[in-house]
Amino acid sequence: MIELNNIVKKFNESTVNETTIFNDFNFTVNKGDFISVVGSNGSGKTTLLNLIAGSILPTIGSILLDGIDITKQKEFIRAKRMSRVFQDPFKGVASNMTIVENLSLAENKGKLYGLTKGVSKNKVDYYKELVSSIGLGLEDKMNVPMGVLSGGQRQAVSLIMATLTPIDILILDEHTAALDPHTADTIMEITDKIVKEKKLTSIMVTHNLRYATEYGNRLVMMDKGKVIMDKSGEEKVNTKTDDILSVFVDISIECGN
Numbered sequence: 001m002i003e004l005n006n007i008v009k010k011f012n013e014s015t016v017n018e019t020t021i022f023n024d025f026n027f028t029v030n031k032g033d034f035i036s037v038v039g040s041n042g043s044g045k046t047t048l049l050n051l052i053a054g055s056i057l058p059t060i061g062s063i064l065l066d067g068i069d070i071t072k073q074k075e076f077i078r079a080k081r082m083s084r085v086f087q088d089p090f091k092g093v094a095s096n097m098t099i100v101e102n103l104s105l106a107e108n109k110g111k112l113y114g115l116t117k118g119v120s121k122n123k124v125d126y127y128k129e130l131v132s133s134i135g136l137g138l139e140d141k142m143n144v145p146m147g148v149l150s151g152g153q154r155q156a157v158s159l160i161m162a163t164l165t166p167i168d169i170l171i172l173d174e175h176t177a178a179l180d181p182h183t184a185d186t187i188m189e190i191t192d193k194i195v196k197e198k199k200l201t202s203i204m205v206t207h208n209l210r211y212a213t214e215y216g217n218r219l220v221m222m223d224k225g226k227v228i229m230d231k232s233g234e235e236k237v238n239t240k241t242d243d244i245l246s247v248f249v250d251i252s253i254e255c256g257n
Contacts, residue, residue, distance in 0.1 A: 002029040002052060002169070002201075007061035009047060021047045022225045025061070029169075033232075034195055034202045034216035038209060038244070040251050043222040045205045049171050052203065054078040079109070083162035087174040089154035092161065095147030099138060099157055102146055103127045106161035130160055134190050152183035156190055163194055170195065172204035176211070184208070188215060209241045209248060219244070223251045 007025040012018050021044050029035060029052075039045050050056045051063060054075035063071045070078060086092055093102050104123065124142065132139040134156050138149075146154055155175060162170060172191065176184035192215055195202050206212055212219050219236050221229035221244065229247065231239050 001031050001064075001066060002027075003062075003064040004028075004048075004051065004058075005062045005064070007051065007063075008059045009051065009056070010059045013059065020225070022058075022061075025225060027227065029201060029203060031168075031201055032199065033218050034200075035204065035218045035220055036212035036216045037203065037205045037220045037222060038207065038212045038248065039222035040248070042224075043251075044225040045222055046173065048222070049084075049173055049203065049205060052169075053082060053084055053171055081167055082169040082171060083167050084171040084173060085155065085158050085162050085175040087177045089151040089158070089178060090147075092158035093146045093154055096145055098143045098145055099131065099149075100124055100127050100142045102157060102161060103130070103164065106164045109165050130164075131157065134160070136186075150183070152179050152187060155179065155187050159187070159190055159194055163198055163200065168201055170200045170202040172202060172206075174205050174207065177207060191215075209244055213239050213241050213244070221247065221251075 004025060004027040007022045007027075008020070009022040009025075010018055010020050025044075027048065037045050037048065047056070051058060054070070054073060054077075057072065061071070062069055065078075065081070084092075094105065097105070104127075107123070128139045128142060131142070136153055136156055138153060138157065141149070146157065149157070158175075175191070176187050179187060188211055191204075194200070202216070204211075204216065213236075217236060218232040219229070219239060220227055220231075228251070229244065
């Protein structure tokens, strides 16, 4: 379980450009949650992810993971239990390295390599089996550099890489936003499959209201650093896209989007 308690987050503090995103913000992520987070630009969605991942620290307040204070814990330490997939398909991979090399790097996250080969030959068949399971034909492109793959293919591999080692929390930062609609649908199906199979706690920021209603067990809408909607369980199941569209449009217009 993740708890954000009495969070204040200011940027450019003590300057003329000081901005307060959160002011006494409280938020809880329960174990096993798959939360879709929606909201207008500037609502605090990405700041929320950055605080959980450790990319930024709160100005005031505490962050607990399973009751342990991780407020000042470095991002690379948190990465032992968390993984993140970004909006940019190039951001989570090494573009000049092959699929198999990227998977090898991901599997050895946090380990010491020493003076050994980066890719173990007895792992290649295992990696092929992994990429074959997502149904994109990548098992025949294992020695192809990641940089020549399509955005959707890179995101699919990024998802596998993010969940290749045992983790508890998967952070999805608008990971379908840069993809065409058909590819985005495929990536969401793969995401849902991985989250369910590995029983991951997941937090997904998305601008796609259909994905927010169709996937996960909890839907959160944010506005101006506050949670203005939080639906879970049966209430979430019964929520349709049109139910939240009017609220989303209203807050977007208020924010000038």
